[in-house]
Each structure stands twice: as structure tokens, then as C-alpha cells.
Amino acid sequence: MNSNERRNKLIDILKESKHPVKGGVLAELLNVSRQVIVQDIALIRAKGFEIIATPQGYIIYNQPYFSRQIKCKNHRNPQEIYEELRIIVDLGGIVKDVIVNHSTYGQITAELNIYSKMDIDDFMIKVETNEFKQLSVLTECSHIHTIEALKEKTIEDIIKKLDDSGILS
Structure with a gap:
């Protein structure tokens, strides 16, 4: 770890x-x-x-986190993965997990807990060195993230920016 x-x-x-x-x-x-x-x-x-x-x-201290699941398009290259995560974190969100719906195995979830740019960089090193395969490669069109933030407006801002960037499915 x-x-x-x-x-x-x-x-x-x-x-x-x-x-x-x-x-x-x-x-x-x-x-x-x-x-x-x-x-x-x-x-x-x-x-x-x-x-x-x-x-x-x-x-x-029990902070009231707001949580939402968002459906994102699968990415063709690491830069698109980085951009998706960066938007969420830069606007004050946390990427709790990634979920895919597999035709044989059903719903598969992996915890990510990405809180910062450093967490994104660590994740991207694993992606780029093929240390692991992203769950999104198991499906053709989309994946789901659970995102959290301290304010509901932060989640709304994240969703708007992801949508404007063409990331949401």
C-alpha cells in the first residue's frame, strides 16, 4: 500500500x-x-x-458530503482519462469509485478514492505503465463514477464542466 x-x-x-x-x-x-x-x-x-x-x-468531524453517480464515456487514450479526473478534482470533488456493467459478470465496482492531483498522477502512472487495466476496457460505451463534494453546488459545477467537455455519456 x-x-x-x-x-x-x-x-x-x-x-x-x-x-x-x-x-x-x-x-x-x-x-x-x-x-x-x-x-x-x-x-x-x-x-x-x-x-x-x-x-x-x-x-x-462529520462533514456532510454530497454524493452523485455520473455516467461517463469510455476513453480512447490516457489524456482523456486524466482530463476527466482533473476536472472533478480541480473543482473540489472526490472520485470515490468506478463502476462498469459487464455483460457476463454484472456490475463491477473498484474503489479509487482520488482526492488530489497527486492521486491522479499516481493513478495515471499505473494506467500508462499497464500496471493494471481500467475497468472501462470491459465495456464498450460507458462507465460510472461516484463523486463526492462538500457542497451540492460543487457537484453541479462538476457535472456541468464534464458535460461541456463532452465527457458525460
């Missing part, structure tokens, strides 16, 4: 927990030192997440 994946997992653990989680517990769950957790928390806070340190552990 690379550092971005670890931070995304850390965010997910804190968002799902109803109670504070001690740094030592997080370190054990993520197989890193407590100091790495402290550094990760600082970097996550810099992304705008409100994480509170209490004597009982870390807790993420």
Missing part, C-alpha cells in the same frame, strides 16, 4: 468510526508507526479534512 492509499484508508477508517480511534490502533491497522500516522493526519488536514485529536484518539 503506497502512502496515498494509506491516507485514503485512514480517512475511511475515521469516517466510518462512531468513536475516536487511538493513533496506536490506526498504526497497527495500517502496519506503520504511530509517527507515520501523526504525519499522515497533518497531510490529511492540509487537504481540508477536519480531524480532531482527543485524549481518546482521532475523530473526523
Whole structure:
């Protein structure tokens, strides 16, 4: 697990927990030192997440995320993939996952958790080096993303920009 994946997992653990989680517990769950957790928390806070340190552990302030699924055209080249993800992140969105409907296997979902340009760059390196095949290659015409944002208007702005760019299906 690379550092971005670890931070995304850390965010997910804190968002799902109803109670504070001690740094030592997080370190054990993520197989890193407590100091790495402290550094990760600082970097996550810099992304705008409100994480509170209490004597009982870390807790993420429950931010009301708005969520929407959007249907996008499949891409012919990596530049089109990059452009789609960049629009979402630049406007303040998070790309939670990608979903495809396969004729034999039905709905297939993969978590992406792309929060930043750095996350996009990491994803694109994997695409361009063929480290993995995108799920979108399993279908001919479209894929679905679940996107999240702190404001509903942000999601509306993302959808408008994607539509104006000819990305939506």
C-alpha cells in the first residue's frame, strides 16, 4: 500500500468510526508507526479534512458530503482519462469509485478514492505503465463514477464542466 492509499484508508477508517480511534490502533491497522500516522493526519488536514485529536484518539468531524453517480464515456487514450479526473478534482470533488456493467459478470465496482492531483498522477502512472487495466476496457460505451463534494453546488459545477467537455455519456 503506497502512502496515498494509506491516507485514503485512514480517512475511511475515521469516517466510518462512531468513536475516536487511538493513533496506536490506526498504526497497527495500517502496519506503520504511530509517527507515520501523526504525519499522515497533518497531510490529511492540509487537504481540508477536519480531524480532531482527543485524549481518546482521532475523530473526523462529520462533514456532510454530497454524493452523485455520473455516467461517463469510455476513453480512447490516457489524456482523456486524466482530463476527466482533473476536472472533478480541480473543482473540489472526490472520485470515490468506478463502476462498469459487464455483460457476463454484472456490475463491477473498484474503489479509487482520488482526492488530489497527486492521486491522479499516481493513478495515471499505473494506467500508462499497464500496471493494471481500467475497468472501462470491459465495456464498450460507458462507465460510472461516484463523486463526492462538500457542497451540492460543487457537484453541479462538476457535472456541468464534464458535460461541456463532452465527457458525460
